[in-house]
Amino acid sequence: MPMNKARKLTLLAAAVAALATAAVAAAGTNLSLVAYSTPKTVMGKIIQAWQQTPDGKDVSFSQSYGASTDQARAVGQGLKADIVFLSTGDDVNLLVDDGLVDSKWSRQSYGGIAADTVVVFAVRNGNPKHIKGWADLVKPGVQIVTPNPFSSGSAKWNVLAAYGAQRRLGKTDRQATAYVTKLFQHVVSQDSSGRNATNTFLAGKGDVLITYESEAFAARQNGQDIQYVIPRQSMLIELPIAVLKNSGSKDVANKFIRFVKSDTAQNLFGQYGFRPVNKKILAKYAEKFPARPGIFKIDDKYLGGWRTADKVWFDPNKGRMVKIEQAVGGPTSG
């Protein structure tokens, strides 16, 4: 009888599923890591390294990678997370406002930051369009790839770096904003995440990809035919890591976060193209990560920190990016 057989099959499948879940649960703690789109490789290594330590033995990880702002929103909608590793403090603030992360997260060691990187221009091998600085991006015929600032953390850094660079060169607020508009007129693609933008660029679209130094590094490490340029006026990208207030394994999660700032992990970051927050270890990689005198941070006086920058630039209704996108015919939301 199909009824009985079907019912039996369903029960059997349910039993299998239940056993499987039980098996997973039985094997020690499981930490859910929700991260932005690009650090999968390095986090894989750091997790492996931690699992060799007594703190990390028997701890398994569930990992999800995606556009930073989208991931923050997903956590808000119920995506299980013990730890978030996002690409902007802005996205962590989203979770603070949702009541999911402690508002004092940035008082942790290193300001709650796991690693740094900088804004770079990835170009085709040989740099055929001779792109060196921000002024070269708006030359006629230059096509730019950058993600969508309403869904991607990388895109937010790019916008603020573009604006900040102009201000530090002496331009007024209005002139600098006009520059950002001009920049977006050259943008030919706005993917939802930094990683998607990388893939778009690697598939042949655009002359320059504005991205993380770590991402350009990763692409090259994977045999892709690109090189990258650090503009003189660039922005320090600080990548925050935080524990969730409702995590069922807070102690273990905090231990992992402490490990992420330890020498072992910081070395791994350095190896995989991220700038360690630990100054001593950063010094070891000085050649790999050239310093630029013009590097500025989110707390720069022209940007005013994430809360201000978010309100001014990325507010979904009144932010400057909304007007700029409307002017250039781009997406006005994620």
Place this chain on the structure above:
Amino acid sequence: MGFVTTFLSLVVLLPIAALVWTSGKHGWHEFWTVVSAPEAVAALKLTLGAAVIVSALNAVLGTITAWVLVRDDFAGKSLMNAVIDLPFALPTIVGGLTLLALYGPASPLGINIAFTRTAILLALMFETLPFVVRTVQPVLLELDREAEEAARSLGASEARVFRSVVLPNILPGILSGVALAFARAVGEIGAIVLISGNLPFKTEVAAVFVFNHIQSGDQNGASAVAVVMLVIAFLLLLAIGGFRYLATRHERHA
């Protein structure tokens, strides 16, 4: 019967209710504002335009393929017949990947259409290929050849025979297939997502628009466009039902 209605209500009707309610909960004016936002309009225009082109192509190519399968005979025909169903059997994302392999950045033919609207058309052609073929085939098979012979013996050209004798009979079949293909084209995402680049305003179809806006928490925008897609789906189902009725009309009168 009770089982059927309960099951359908839980699985199908409840979710639809949630969608319709969410898109309309702020009133008609708000809905209109959201659905007429530039990005939404661009996505819907692109989707409908692509669906129209693909359906028209399918009407022609699908009919030709069905004709060849029914009226012609050659080695490998049964293989060809089996292959038609491949888009039904293959996961859509694999379909997109196969197109990317042959017509993408590393194309051995030197044809790279990734991130273009052509890529969308190609992906949709892949996924809608079987529909018209499979709706026209049975009709062609059943067709009485006598009328065609009669017309030929009266001196009509092959084209005339097709136009006046065959076409009217297979037209409902073609239209059914076209409606199915259109519905599929409007909703397709898997085959498109890897090859089209999903660039807003350029290659972002309605399905990708909805996807992106769900991810970014814009449930209003996503729901508005989704409701439009739902309405289109319903209308197409009505049309398909209508064509089916027309197609079996001669059976009922026989």
Place this chain on the structure above:
Amino acid sequence: MRRYGLRGVAVFYLVAVLLGPLAMVFYRAFERGLHPLWSSLTDPNTIHAFKLTLEITALAVPVNTVFGIVCALAIVRQRFPGAGIVNAIVDLPLALSPVVVGLMLFLLYGRTGWFGSWLQGHGITVLFATPSMVIATIFVSLPFVAREVVPTLRELGDEQEQAAHTLGASGWQTFRRVTLPSIRWAVVYGVVLTTARCLGEYGAVAVVSGHIEGKTETATLRVQDYYENFNQAGSYGIAIVLAAISVIVLLAMTLLRPKEEIA
């Protein structure tokens, strides 16, 4: 001449759109040798992805098979007003985008959804977990068994069943001994189509899964994951496994297809 012309068009069309790309994927998968292919396919997260796909399919197929048969019986044998509407509702998943399905589940089971607070209060996770993926897969693969059984039942007529009734057979006995054997091949064909649809589901699960590696990634989602993480070999590897399964499904479809369609 015209015949060769038409034949040429048809063959070219199929090769350009279907067969050529498929062949290319098999070639690409083995291009860099067996090692990258093997290591991607044996990655524990990939194995889990295949397992998850099979688990979800193993749940959705029986549910939709039972529903399909019962629904077909109701539509064809019990003349009731609104049979046409039921038919249309059952067909809806064929015409509706899977992404819209995912959105609808968000609106029901998300934190701000209709059941959101109730689910949270009871500690039940639906979204970003397997339950929502199963529900989504059931939705999108709903119509196939019903659609295959309905025309068969219609054609058969119910004289035999009525005869069984007058001979004193109970409802169950009639179903098992008379109805079921006569619709057997329609059911099998419908199950094959349902299974193929479940194995290949992407759009709806992409929306609700949360892309948690090793937890909520199906095989189809893993294809995208590998592709986006510079691992094309892995992507093509999973693709050819899925393609191989599809070819088997295709064979089953060809052998079982209702006779009227084969020339």
